[in-house]
Each structure stands twice: as C-alpha cells, then as structure tokens.
Amino acid sequence: MASVSDVKTSYNLENAHQTMKQVKDKKRDKCLKIGLTFGILIGLVVFAIVLAVLITVMAQNNFNSVPNNNNNNGDCTTSEVVQPRVTAHDVNTIKADITEHIREKRQGGSLIRIAGFVRLAFHDCVGGCDGCIDLGNGENAGLGLYIEELDPVYSKYSNKLSRADFWQLAGIAALQESGRGCNNCIHPWVQFVAGRKDCSSSPKYDGPHRMFPNNGGHANIDDVLGFFNSTFGLSRSQPELAVALLGAHSLGRTHRGASGWDGPWDLTPDRLDQSYYSDMMRLNWTEVEISNNKHQWKPPIGNTMMLHADMCLHKVISPINTTTGQSACPFAQLCDNQPETSKFVQLFADDLEAWERNFQAAYYKMITTGYTNAELYVPA
Ligand code: HEM
Numbered sequence: 354m355a356s357v358s359d360v361k362t363s364y365n366l367e368n369a370h371q372t373m374k375q376v377k378d379k380k381r382d383k384c385l386k387i388g389l390t391f392g393i394l395i396g397l398v399v400f401a402i403v404l405a406v407l408i409t410v411m412a413q414n415n416f417n418s419v420p421n422n423n424n425n426n427g428d429c430t431t432s433e434v435v436q437p438r439v440t441a442h443d444v445n446t447i448k449a450d451i452t453e454h455i456r457e458k459r460q461g462g463s464l465i466r467i468a469g470f471v472r473l474a475f476h477d478c479v480g481g482c483d484g485c486i487d488l489g490n491g492e493n494a495g496l497g498l499y500i501e502e503l504d505p506v507y508s509k510y511s512n513k514l515s516r517a518d519f520w521q522l523a524g525i526a527a528l529q530e531s532g533r534g535c536n537n538c539i540h541p542w543v544q545f546v547a548g549r550k551d552c553s554s555s556p557k558y559d560g561p562h563r564m565f566p567n568n569g570g571h572a573n574i575d576d577v578l579g580f581f582n583s584t585f586g587l588s589r590s591q592p593e594l595a596v597a598l599l600g601a602h603s604l605g606r607t608h609r610g611a612s613g614w615d616g617p618w619d620l621t622p623d624r625l626d627q628s629y630y631s632d633m634m635r636l637n638w639t640e641v642e643i644s645n646n647k648h649q650w651k652p653p654i655g656n657t658m659m660l661h662a663d664m665c666l667h668k669v670i671s672p673i674n675t676t677t678g679q680s681a682c683p684f685a686q687l688c689d690n691q692p693e694t695s696k697f698v699q700l701f702a703d704d705l706e707a708w709e710r711n712f713q714a715a716y717y718k719m720i721t722t723g724y725t726n727a728e729l730y731v732p733a
C-alpha cells in the first residue's frame with residue numbers, strides 16, 4: 354500500500370516540476386519583450402500564483418491519498434482473519450479455567466502443572482509458536498501428558514482462539530499462579546497477545562525437525578547463547594536475557610522417564626524464586642554420571658541438580674566430551690567463572706527486580722516468535 358501511494362506522490366511531483374518549467378519559460382519571454390524590471394515584477398506575481406495553485410493541488414492529493422490507504426489496509430486485514438477475535442472477557446474466563454485445572458492437579462501441596470505448562474509454552478515457540486509439538490522428538494519427551502490434559506479445556510474455547518494462543522495463555526496463567534502469595538518470587542507481568550496460527554496437524558507436528566540446544570545433553574555456553582539468539586532473537590550481545598529466561602528452571606524438575614535426567618533444580622519447584630541462581634553460586638557442585646553417557650551436576654546434600662546448560666552460565670565447563678558428555682572441569686568450584694554470563698547469575702541471585710525485568714522481556718520475545726506485531730493483537 355505504501356508503495357502505491359509513493360508512486361502516486363512522485364508522479365504528481367514530476368507533473369508539478371514540468372508545469373513549473375513551462376511557467377519559467379513563459380516568464381523569460383516576457384522579460385525580453387517588456388524589459389527587465391517590469392518583467393521581474395510580473396514574473397514574481399505569476400510565479401506566486403502558480404506556486405499557490407500547485408501547493409493547493411498537492412495538499413488536496415495528499416489529503417485524498419490518506420483515507421484511501423486506510424481503506425485498503427482495512428480490507429486486507431479483514432480478509433486474512435479467519436478466527437474471530439478473542440475478547441479480554443474470554444481471556445479472563447479461559448485463564449480462570451486453566452488455573453482451576455492447575456490447582457486440581459496439585460500433588461502433595463505442590464502445583465506441579467505450573468512447570469509443565471511453562472515448558473510446553475517454551476517448546477511450542479521453538480520454530481515459531483504454532484500449537485504443534487513433535488512427540489517423536491526426544492527433546493519434547495514428557496509434554497504429551499500436558500497436551501492431553503489441556504485438550505478437553507481447549508475444546509471448550511477452540512472457536513475463540515488457536516491452540517497456539519491457548520498454550521501461551523496456559524503458560525501465562527501458570528506464571529501468575531507461581532507467584533501467588535510469594536514475596537521472594539518474581540511476578541513477571543507478561544501481556545497476553547493473540548493471533549497465532551496453528552500448523553495444519555495441530556497438536557501434532559509433522560514438519561522438519563526442530564533443533565533444541567541440548568545437543569544430546571552436551572550443551573555448553575555457545576550452544577545455549579547461540580540457541581537463544583537464533584531461535585528467539587535474544588541477542589548474543591545481551592546474554593542477560595538468556596540467563597534470565599533459563600531461570601524458568603526454578604520451576605519443575607527433570608524426569609528419568611522423560612529426558613533421562615533426574616531431579617529438580619531447587620527445593621521450590623512451583624515458585625519462581627532466586628534459589629536457581631543462589632544455589633548455582635553457593636553450592637559445591639560436582640559432575641556425576643547418572644546413566645550411560647549422561648552427566649549432571651549434584652550438590653553435596655540433597656537431590657537437586659543442574660544440567661550442563663545451566664552450569665555453563667556460571668562456570669567454564671567446556672570442552673564437554675561429545676561422546677561421553679563429560680565436562681573437562683568436573684568440580685565447579687575449581688572452574689573459571691564464565692566471563693560473559695556469570696555476572697548475571699550473580700546479579701539475579703542478588704536482585705529480584707533485575708531478574709524480573711529481564712525475564713519479562715525475554716519471555717515476551719519467546720512467546721511472539723514467528724509473528725510480526727501486526728499479526729498479533731491485545732484482546733479488548
Ligand atoms: C538451554 C536451554 C534449555 C535446556 C537445555 C532445557 C532442558 C530441559 C530439560 C532436559 C528438562 C527436563 C525435562 C524432563 O525430563 O521432564 C527441562 C525441563 C523444564 N524446562 Fe527447560 N531447558 C531449556 C530452556 C528452558 C526455557 C527457556 C524454559 C522456559 C522459559 C524452560 C522451562 C522448563 C521447565 C519449567 C521445566 C520443568 C518441566 C516439568 O517439571 O515437567 N526451559 N528443561
């Protein structure tokens with residue numbers, strides 16, 4: 354649309370230039386006949402009149418072209434939208450329904466679905482948030498249960514929003530629930546925007562394999578920061594965004610039956626508190642092999658853990674043996690601090706507000722992956 358109006362404008366300008374040239378030529382003839390002084394006077398008057406006419410015409414053209422433009426835009430948008438817009442009222446209803454589901458599934462007082470829904474929201478946005486998860490990809494192991502459980506809830510609202518939007522709303526509802534009544538938690542305020550489109554096989558996915566940073570569990574700092582840069586546009590020159598987002602591991606746990614790793618990152622798996630960062634800094638972590646070619650980090654006491662992808666934010670643990678997954682520096686206290694990111698692990702362990710701010714920004718980038726601002730809308 355912009356190019357059409359640009360062409361129109363330059364066409365008018367060209368006409369104007371040509372008219373101006375003709376006027377100037379006429380003026381020169383008169384000058385020769387009547388004499389220099391009188392000629393200049395007449396010329397100035399004619400020039401002023403023509404200029405006034407030109408300005409009026411051009412102003413009118415501009416005035417006309419603006420509403421035309423808007424009408425065209427309006428037509429395009431209307432013809433593209435298939436799904437009716439979800440309203441703010443709908444969003445509140447659906448979110449309350451999801452929250453009720455999270456509370457129903459609590460186990461031993463812990464709201465274990467909070468972590469599951471946040472992980473689902475993350476994984477759906479790898480390759481663009483599209484309501485589709487490839488359960489044949491080992492990186493997605495364990496997500497099938499959450500998808501199955503959420504589907505009866507989604508089917509109540511499938512005429513109002515895409516599954517991709519619904520999963521992101523579930524992630525936001527989970528984040529909100531994790532902060533309820535928690536003073537030492539972040540309370541990230543993430544604007545829910547709608548307008549995502551499901552892939553045709555939703556909730557299954559049958560397109561080309563999507564890459565995760567895990568690299569068979571051998572991830573190092575370049576894998577992790579490179580992944581967040583290329584997948585979610587979290588710039589490598591602002592590693593604090595990646596460090597803040599990975600703090601989502603303050604929620605949930607790894608499962609032997611899913612990824613094969615074992616244990617939670619901290620002792621508060623339904624709370625987005627700073628333990629993930631402070632434990633990483635404070636505890637005497639040692640690398641252990643928990644099964645063939647699978648290594649994780651363990652503290653002296655307790656069953657918590659860190660993946661290589663977590664520990665590499667704080668310590669230089671590379672090179673990691675690509676066959677065994679073993680770190681070249683298996684005692685974290687003896688490893689160098691990671692020069693790019695360790696300072697942000699420290700910052701977020703100390704400063705709740707700084708973590709919240711960076712988490713919020715990074716999370717919003719994640720959940721809008723694959724869409725332009727024009728394709729998404731804030732429900733009204
Ligand atoms: C370098 C990037 C990442 C790696 C290598 C990674 C790896 C993993 C692994 C191996 C698990 C365990 C899965 C299982 O066995 O059940 C897991 C769980 C989880 N991840 Fe990540 N993750 C990454 C980034 C993220 C991000 C960006 C988020 C969210 C913003 C996230 C949120 C979670 C949550 C909440 C869980 C717990 C799920 C549950 O308790 O069921 N992760 N992650």
Ligand SMILES: *[C@@H]1O[C@H](CO)[C@@H](O)[C@H](O)[C@H]1NC(C)=O
Pocket residue numbers: 578579582583589
């Ligand atoms: C970060 O992502 C941009 C855009 O995809 C890419 O051009 C650039 O090479 C990436 N940088 C790194 C260090 O991965």
Ligand SMILES: *[C@@H]1O[C@H](CO)[C@@H](O)[C@H](O)[C@H]1NC(C)=O
Pocket residue numbers: 637639684686
């Ligand atoms: C940390 O753990 C290692 C390995 O278990 C041990 O040798 C070392 O003494 C511990 N360091 C401290 C300060 O406890």
Ligand SMILES: *[C@@H]1O[C@H](CO)[C@@H](O)[C@H](O)[C@H]1NC(C)=O
Pocket residue numbers: 674675676677
């Ligand atoms: C990786 O570990 C295997 C088994 O211990 C060993 O044979 C190999 O040399 C190691 N590779 C590197 C690059 O250190």
Ligand SMILES: [Ca+2]
Pocket residue numbers: 602603604619620621622623624625626628629
């Ligand atoms: Ca926690």
